[in-house]
Amino acid sequence: MRQRFLAPLCLALGLPLLAHAEADAPTPPIPEPTAFVSEHRGTFNGKAVSYEARAGETYLRDADGEPTASIFSFAYVAKDGGEDRPVTFVWNGGPGSASLWLHMGTFGPKRVVVPSDASHPGLPPYPIVDAAETILDVTDLVFVDPVGTGYSRALGDHESTEFWGLTEDAGAMAEFIRRWLSANGRWNSPKFLLGESFGTTRAALVAKLLEDEYRVALNGLVLISQALDYAGSSPYVRDNLISYVTYVPTMAATAWHHGKVDREGTDLETFLQEARDFAVDELLPALFRGNTLDAETRARVRDGLVRFTGLSPTYVERADLRINGFRFAGELLRDEGLSVGLNDARYSAEPVDNLAARPENDAAGDAFSAAFTGSLLSYLHGDLGVDWERPYLSPADPELSDHWNWSREAPGETWEPHWVNTARDLARALEANPALRVFVAGGYHDLVTPFFDAEFTLRRHRIGADRVDFHFYHGGHMMYVHEPSRQALLGDVRAFMNGALRE
Template sequence: MIKNVGILMLLLVANGVFAQEMEEKETVKPIPKPVSFVTSHQGIFGGKTISYKARAKETYLTNEAGDSVASFWSVAYIKNPVGDVAKRPVTFVFNGGPGSASVWLHMGLFGPKIVKVDSDAKEDDGAAPYDLVNNEYGLLDLTDLVFIDPVGTGYSRVIGKGREKDYWGLNEDAKSVTQFIRLWVTENERWFSPKYLAGESFGTTRAAAVGKELEGSGQNMALNGMILISQALDYDGSTSIHDNITSYLTYLPSMAATAWYHKKAGQGKTLEAFIEECRQFVYSTYAPALYRGNLLSKSEREALATKLAYFTGLDKAYILQSDLRILMGRFQKKLLEDKGLAIGRLDGRFMGDEADDVSERPHLGDPASYQIGAAYTAALNHYYASVLKVKMSRPYLTSNRKIGSKWRWRTVPDGSYWEPTPVNVSRHLGETMRRNTDMRVLVASGYYDLITPFFDAEYTFARNGIVKDRVQMTYYEAGHMMYVHEPDLVKLSKDIRNFLSNE
């Protein structure tokens, strides 16, 4: 009887899965006429007055049968007149997630107008109205810009016979973004233009995957460069979990930097000197100690705990209780425990006052996110309606959590043997750089980024076949979105400007 019940349950589950798959296959979504909004503008960029057109529009992707299956939303800023396309670069910009629209880089760094939030990370963005200003550090004098929202973000969506699962995955995402870029370049007659990708966070994962994908499909498109903001190419170094030795090493210098910022460690030293001291400790002492594990003597453990307390500002007894391994979520709660504050993950400068002061990790969310998110969302919607004259019947999704829960990280086709491994596209980048000897890379890292630590960028780019001589590493005294800190907005814009000018 029990055996028959088990078989019945299996049949019911199988039928349910089959029914869901059939429902998704059979559901054909409407294919309305794609919309386009074109406006003309003028602004000052790099000290020059630049006239440009803004093209906010839907681009339909097709399958092999020629059916429209997905709508990609993009906003392109094109110099008017564009002049010699062989001398006028175009930069494709996207954010990360997976599940984030391009709102952050659009409204925070690259767009003609940007939203102002508290540069010193001391005040919440509050309620409307917000401050939308001309971006005097913009780059339209040097490059045209195309902001891309992948399927499920912004206004982008599946249409017709399209299925979300054909876009929500590491390889699937790269293929669709590549298809969009090729379409855009062809429609706008820009094959001779220098081409760059600019991504943030998972957007850098996407950039490396797209760079590889652009080389195939019988339409090899060579990039001139990539701008990787808060890189996330090898997830081993940006995943703070138990037993991941790499992450204990890569996160420690960021903890030290953040402790220095909050005056919990390193006082009397410059930030750079304190960070360098921590780097050398990681290389010479901490790494071999972690690999020795329980083979360490009591005196060696005591000495390591003393040094870790020195760098992190945490109590030595707590570090010993943590077995010399500090998880990032715990660090966020413990660093300012005496003040009853939790620090941000995206940016350790931010602080949140939580009701539960003894929870293991922040429970309200990330103050570096919820203290600026409303301003960015409002700014994007206001800007679209009042400046770009965009009128849409559906909401613009700045983020879509549904994507992350359904995301497919599998890197090989179904039916092929595969074991789950940490995401790593850094080898793609290294190989692309070796096939394309003109491609250069700018890597921008924030010292207080507690999601994608700067030392992880150094760790990643020191291996994986990446061509070191064509990589430029830059650093900023802020976090994941370093451009929210105005001095770093100025510095990052200048660094990108020099990179595009090949200086």
């Protein structure tokens, strides 16, 4: 009886003492970086390449040399390449996305196969095949996962929030590149950055940091589904006139794909150029005039929107000539009980709520996300020998989105709210490095980062037209899920890199 009484009493009295002891307990020592290295051989663009796959951690460190974060990367390095071989640092976006999309979608040595026609890929197992068209014949590839994604984590007493922000994230990625170059003896190698979506936002900032702070000259930037100036890709902001203009060509491509516009006597490229011209020459001035727009001009602009979007005149009138790109996704096929995808508007799905103004979920992401995640984890375990208890975060740490810092100002400083815009940082990198060129890829059916916004953004900010190559493809945000576009993209990127290396 006495023992049964003392046990709960000791627990009750000891809990505060245990909590205090835990608070005062020293942080466990940080182990050495983990690495999984394996040897492989493949044929890429007809060239046999023997390479090492180095899946492992790189520690970021503070001024005292103490680790602050572990950045996990997947590096594919040719065994006989040497320091003269180019190296390309690759990341996805989000913020909060691991690199699995570019890794397993197109640029890695293996890829997952999903249907090109925007149909659902079905259930596992998903085909994982050799990616013979990828660019490992030209460059080593380093796929990078930021803190809070993949296997990357904050270390010791440091919090993940220290790395979750526009400038914080770019600083960490630039520091990772510096340390990777040092650890691998690659300071004199030709260098490229390749990012997708928010990864392009990051790439512009990182390029500036590398040029200005580390004196690292880049040979080229590859921006896939660019998102530098967010004015053109924020259709959910009601008073954002720019997005009503930049989305028109993408809506036209989508309406064309789903047979909602008149295609008689024309082709897609001509139709899209006409949509561009209409958006700039007619819609933009009309929106700028607001309630002073005369009735005749208003009717002409309304009819133009009907022609290019496939929406009804009644809907366009009720929208006051302002077609929200996300609402368009819910409206185009509403009479069929369907909504189209945001990441790729070729996809469609039957929404739970067919009366919602915009889709609550993304038909494209719902279709292929499981295929990409499952194939990556299978590939890591099987081919790369990554056997680790640490979870691979994809999606990211659930706290990341709510704690992301979009401000570029120091905490506590006042600032006038403005769009996220790193196009000016890209302009600075181009100023510092006159030989630097930029490759921009976009998908015709991307309702997240519309392809016309890429042209709008990169033709401003004092960026010379001769510094940027534009390439647009069938498909959406990840145009490489469309097989002909995947092959075309890889061929175009290879040509761009070879051209940059010859300059």
